Amino acid sequence: MKETENIFLTLINQHRAIIHKITKMYMNGAEEQRDLFQEIVLQLWKAYPTFRGNSKFTTWMYRVCLNTALIYFKKDSRKVDKMPLDENIDIIDVNESEVKEEKLAYLYAAVQELNVVEKALIFLFLENQSHREIAENMGISEVNARVKLNRTKEKLQSIIKKNGYEF
Amino acid sequence: MNFDDLKNEWNAENPEGNNISTDMLKIKQAHTPIDKIRAKMKHEFFYQLFFLVFMAFIPYLAGFSTAINQVYLMTYAITCGFTAYYFFKFYLFYKNSYDMSMDSRKNILWFYYEMKLNVELYKALTYIVAFIAVGFLFAYLFIEQASVFARLLKKLSTAYILINCFVTILVIGAITELWAWFYYGKYLKQVKKVVDELDYE
Numbered sequence: 001m002k003e004t005e006n007i008f009l010t011l012i013n014q015h016r017a018i019i020h021k022i023t024k025m026y027m028n029g030a031e032e033q034r035d036l037f038q039e040i041v042l043q044l045w046k047a048y049p050t051f052r053g054n055s056k057f058t059t060w061m062y063r064v065c066l067n068t069a070l071i072y073f074k075k076d077s078r079k080v081d082k083m084p085l086d087e088n089i090d091i092i093d094v095n096e097s098e099v100k101e102e103k104l105a106y107l108y109a110a111v112q113e114l115n116v117v118e119k120a121l122i123f124l125f126l127e128n129q130s131h132r133e134i135a136e137n138m139g140i141s142e143v144n145a146r147v148k149l150n151r152t153k154e155k156l157q158s159i160i161k162k163n164g165y166e167f
Numbered sequence: 168m169n170f171d172d173l174k175n176e177w178n179a180e181n182p183e184g185n186n187i188s189t190d191m192l193k194i195k196q197a198h199t200p201i202d203k204i205r206a207k208m209k210h211e212f213f214y215q216l217f218f219l220v221f222m223a224f225i226p227y228l229a230g231f232s233t234a235i236n237q238v239y240l241m242t243y244a245i246t247c248g249f250t251a252y253y254f255f256k257f258y259l260f261y262k263n264s265y266d267m268s269m270d271s272r273k274n275i276l277w278f279y280y281e282m283k284l285n286v287e288l289y290k291a292l293t294y295i296v297a298f299i300a301v302g303f304l305f306a307y308l309f310i311e312q313a314s315v316f317a318r319l320l321k322k323l324s325t326a327y328i329l330i331n332c333f334v335t336i337l338v339i340g341a342i343t344e345l346w347a348w349f350y351y352g353k354y355l356k357q358v359k360k361v362v363d364e365l366d367y368e
Contacts, residue, residue: 005189013186020182035198038191043199045192047267064267067274071199073357104180107173117364120271125170126177139272144368153170 008048011057012041018061018127025111025119026069036072043068062127063137066120110159118152125149200354201278204285205261207350212254219247234310242303246296253292260285272365279358286351290343297339 012019019040023033044064051060111119117138124134135145160166196202222243226236260281267274308317320328 005192008192009187009189016184016187017181020184021177021180024182038194039198041187041191042194042197043267046197046264050266050268060268063270063274067267067269067271068199070271070361071275071278071358073198073200073354103173103176107177115364116361126174128174128178137270138365139270139274140365147368 004048008045012044012061015058015061018058019065022065022069022123024108025123026072026116028112036069039072040065040068059137062124062129066123066137070116070120106160106163106165107156110156110163113159114152114155117148118155121145121149121152122156125153199265199278200358201265201282204282204351204354208257208261208285208289212257215250215254219250222246232311235307238306238310239303242299242306246299249292249295249299253288256288257285260288272362275358275361275365279355279362282351282355282358286347286355289351290347293343293346294339297343301335301339 019037022040023036027033027036044061047064051057111122114122120138121134124137129137131142131146131149134149135142138145140148196206226239231239263281265274265277265281269277308314308320311317
């Protein structure tokens, strides 16, 4: 048992960025992100016996993480903060790394306005998953995955634009 | 907006944070809707158990006649039988583990139908217990002819009694549905929303 626990911990610590990114996409506040993070780790641990090594660990991990996030409801009704980020942020004088961080910050803020399925689609797309892989993970057809993803990208673009940011 | 650039930056981002420790694996309480429903059903189990024990003392407290006492014991045994059957079903639901590594649609549909089935079972048990109670009340009125209620009943017209029975059934139905909705419905609604979003083409 201890050995299984150690192997599991080594594996999820190697890929814990996946959990961090999902929590940031699905939850807005730091406390809620921590709660979801904890829930994902718990569900990964509970589901670990189902991982038989037939697929890559990350493939299995994506599924458990996303399935947990899709049905996780911390509050009775999740209210999304739809306020755009500060429009007065000066993006001219900041260095490249800060610009990148800011881009991602705007992305995380914008995805809060997407529904849970759209968040999953964007997440898998950003994680370099092909349409076929997205379809397999979500349990929908490849055509449907492509159509949904394109719609979600358009929606995300318009949210970012509406929030006064362009990249 | 260039999604390829965004993708590169996304993949370059490496949120650090603390290492996941063994302590995090010791948490027992999960927060999926199904876990929430299970926790609520566990609470209800204790309330109902307390109610059943309390019911066993009603003949002593109410001072029933021998005839009505026999009817009461019969209805009590039937109530216990039905409750035990449904509790066994709920126990299976409580113990049934779920597989989070299925594809999202399969996983969410499993959650949805498992929850819906158990909420329907819960409603069925409530209806059964409520109708047994109403049945006992009628038996009481017919057997205890001398009681105040029975004398009052004799003064009422048949049509009035029938309308009252109909309204009683409607009220039981409405209370059961509303209670189930208030207590469990919100989780079902939330999961159904995800199912619909996945199925929307």
